[in-house]
Amino acid sequence: MFKKILIANRGEIAVRVIRACREMKIIPVAVYSEADRKALHVRLAEEAYFIGEAKPSESYLHVEKIIATAKRCGAEAIHPGYGFLAENPRLVKCCEEEGITFIGPPSEPLEVMGEKTSARRKMAAAGVPIIPGTLESVADERELREKAREVGFPLLLKASAGGGGKGLRFVQKEKDLLPAFKLARSEALSSFADPAVYIEKYIEEPHHIEIQILADNFGSVVYLGERECSMQRRYQKVLEETPSPFLDEETREAMGRVAVKAAASIGYRNAGTVEFVVDRDRKFYFLEVNARLQVEHPITEMVTGIDLVKCQLEIAAGSPLPFRQEEVRPQGHSMECRIMAEDPFNDFMPSPGKIVYLHTPAGLGVRDDSGIYEGYEVPLDYDPLLSKLITWGKTREEAILRMRRALSEYQVYGIKTTIPFFQRILLHPRFLAGAYNTHFIAELEKEPDREDPAEEIAALIAAGIKSRRDAQTGVSSHGKSKEKNWRIQGRLENFAKRL
Amino acid sequence: MFKKILIANRGEIAVRVIRACREMKIIPVAVYSEADRKALHVRLAEEAYFIGEAKPSESYLHVEKIIATAKRCGAEAIHPGYGFLAENPRLVKCCEEEGITFIGPPSEPLEVMGEKTSARRKMAAAGVPIIPGTLESVADERELREKAREVGFPLLLKASAGGGGKGLRFVQKEKDLLPAFKLARSEALSSFADPAVYIEKYIEEPHHIEIQILADNFGSVVYLGERECSMQRRYQKVLEETPSPFLDEETREAMGRVAVKAAASIGYRNAGTVEFVVDRDRKFYFLEVNARLQVEHPITEMVTGIDLVKCQLEIAAGSPLPFRQEEVRPQGHSMECRIMAEDPFNDFMPSPGKIVYLHTPAGLGVRDDSGIYEGYEVPLDYDPLLSKLITWGKTREEAILRMRRALSEYQVYGIKTTIPFFQRILLHPRFLAGAYNTHFIAELEKEPDREDPAEEIAALIAAGIKSRRDAQTGVSSHGKSKEKNWRIQGRLENFAKRL
Amino acid sequence: MNFLFWLGQKEVKVSLEAVGDNLLRVSVGDTAHDVSAEFIGQEEILLNVDGRIFNVIVHSDSLSHSVFINGRLFRIEKRSALKILREEKGRQKKRDVKTTMPGRVVQVLAAPGDGVQEGQPVLVLEAMKMQNEIKAPQAGQLARVCFRAGEYVEAGSVLFTVE
């Protein structure tokens, strides 16, 4: 096994990998940008090196700096996390040249899968069902119009280099096509340094369901069940659960087998995810391979008891998979809420800034994979993901009730978060019934929000108490003396006895 | 199921029960003493009522106040946690009279088991192996000497009303007998309001291993595996794990069967624990029944996936056990460290006071059952247990490595804690080999402590940096302006562009 | 002790009376509540209202209390509702559009002097890897645009003004 690993990422996923390293007696090495000098992943690492400006291209996306840092500190391997360089074939090639192990797939499947159109061509050839649409990215506006008419509306424009909902646009009618194309290209360029966009037929009432796979270097590929990822807002996943309340056992197994076939057909190695769109009749279509650890990997860990990051390290170190398909037996139910620095009461505007107050939930069946701490200043330069709150329950109902309990304990003040938004989702009858698809949140946002009159009264009382305190004394002094009064009681008892 | 439950306890166990209630849509009602006005269990409850002075006899031990509060707020049941009134037959009787459900066993087995000597008599009669010693408590000093000679030295003096190591003394030789007797009686009186003490033969190289049982109101009794509780300091458990690295499968099953027999023989109901002493030849003797939830119950939850507090509530509400013995299949390994407000570098002196700084560990396989928060003032009036840090791993090795990782993240400043002590235990070859009994810690304390010269150097560097900052500017102002400098960069970039 | 607050457009009278050690009688409008309150730190209050527990954070300035409960923020004004209303009307003629988030201007979609519709995007602001269109809050003429593409914007900055 490796002695030292460099983690070429930040935030909660860097923390996640650091924890796995520490549990394997591997020295975890963090890298950090100017904006991350005080970040949690730096605090929890054993070693940490500064790599440049806040701008990702100068730090977390800078292949040469990452490689140089790994060589300088003697790291034998690099874990890329997700995002940034996670699916960048150039990093993989540089690693190969420098004799550093890249913890992920080799460069060939990365190249095939990283470009979504080549992935579609490859999968179609391997007999994996794909969504109707273009097999190449769209060259110009003329071709756009032409191909769009062929595919038919509504349709999706997708970044060829994309993933994670960036550079993705839904187009209802032809008149929206051109502005959507421009925005998709601009976002794709800014996110992936590649503006190429292709067209896919839009599946009605779609479910996004993905299969986790693990592939070792000895030809063994297994799937670890599915993740229901249909709870999306603006094509971004916000809540995931496993098992999917929508799938039946037959479809689940069929998808697992197809995922293994898809991975095997491209010589995939290490942990990966095969994403599918499933229509209302439970017909499923290949969407993409995420050639990395997914944000939502923890829910699979919770039901299978398998530590996916440790598996990644073991596979990369050349170990064979320690279990076979029939030994994977998921237990219970797990879900994850992505706590984002966004204001759900103001159109989910990003909300970077200082966390002045933080209480995190804990206890049985609750896992908080977080990248923040009290006093931390969330930078505006990166993803708004603060933390992933994960629960496990014997049943879906228990996992939901536990999530509600955990959310009620989770308090973040100083910046806005999506916690109240999840509280809304977790009380919604359609969510409770498991009857939601990717349209759910858009529909939810049209409904009136819950209101608790008791909270309003408590707020007014709190304002009154604060005003009273401010009026009676200077701010703070009164409360302190009051506090002291209670502590003084023991002493008074003593004095009384002596007199 | 109940709609509202009063939790007649404080600290982490009150928090534990509150969480279970919230996950079952039951309204959890907290009670609190003067010292606990700001306690975490109050903060996490939905309702909370003040019940009196810090002194336990005026609050958490005051049966009438507890009952009156339950009636006033309409609670249909009372959960006693552990300690305080958890094994108090008077509370159970008052509940029975007032039509309130007591979440625990009925009063008869409580009475039999609460008094350790009557428990020994009862178990001996039921054919359960007991440790040689007196079947009655010792009346006076003459009888003490006489019976002690009969049993033989070394021996243990134990509080008849006792549990949790309080009122317990080890007596090596006859000359130590009388002082130990006096201290044991005094501690027993102060802890249990009953000075009675009895004698037990001391088992050499003993293991303390307990079996968790659950008994419903329909005659069904199951055991949920064992907990190895031999890691003790001054007869107080400090670290527990399951499964025991000492037991073989045969002994494990035999102990389970005996535990079920013991529970059935006294008409036990609800969750309980049968404690055994196991000698070096794996012969086991009944020690006591803990007629309550144990501090260390979480490790059983981690390996079985069964929520013991929810089971308690369901049994109390009249539901039958939802599983049978053969369906209980523990998976993996779990251990718990009791994080105490004690100074391991100063003879484990209690260390109450204000927690000025707190970082808690999190992530896969880590559970922190805590009763504290940053800013909380740990009162001197109660138990020094701050939190229970629990890890789960596929193997014992993984659970240990994960615990080391979690302890490395756990930072409490303002009061002293036993965290560094656990770090020592978790690196010790004998612990790693699983080869320890109840003497381990006493032996460990004679060994020199680990030292990390890098920490000393870092401390000196930190002192230098702090001195430099204090010298260069007034305290604080310099650091702030520095912080601002970094944030100002974005603005400067803007200004530069405009010029 | 009596206070007059404004929440939304409602005026609410809140009066407090100490009735014992750590116990207050608090009336909100016509309804009275038994309240105890523990300050934890400067801004955090553990509030017990008729037995029910609320963990509250109150951040105050001279004009208002921002009260944070269960993830919701209540802005409780110390000024009269009338005054706020008047200010809002004043604003409707000439409206400054501020940003609540810091970020980088990616694109400016309209120029000073252009006519804009209500809801029409005026510029695109990027923060935390997401591009957000900032829209005109009312129809009118764009009086000014304060930033150019590529510039950094701080929270609270005026982005543009619609007349």
Added chain:
Amino acid sequence: MNFLFWLGQKEVKVSLEAVGDNLLRVSVGDTAHDVSAEFIGQEEILLNVDGRIFNVIVHSDSLSHSVFINGRLFRIEKRSALKILREEKGRQKKRDVKTTMPGRVVQVLAAPGDGVQEGQPVLVLEAMKMQNEIKAPQAGQLARVCFRAGEYVEAGSVLFTVE
């Protein structure tokens, strides 16, 4: 910038030199280290020593820095070791026994004027439900006992004095 500290009985010279943005060269005794330090709050420092990370809390007063790292507390004195030694010798003649914990005196086991052995229990202090015997740190005569059974004791109080 140079400082002289005392840790245990050792005297250590620590010198700091700024060598770049956020980068210091720090010598501890004869060994030099590349250090960067980030203050988080007033007392917390995220320390990077030659790449290795330490989360440190430094609580300072006029005499010393109390440095807390990985659960260990290092008391780094600003005064000379000689001075500390001298004080300790002074104390050995007449030794005040203080308590580091608050608690309640349960029992007093010896009276002023009694001769005591080193390690002999003088009183029993209860805190957090545990009874702790407080022992004489040296042989001698008990000069005074400052509390009676049942009394509350604050942290830092002198419990008794051995001459």
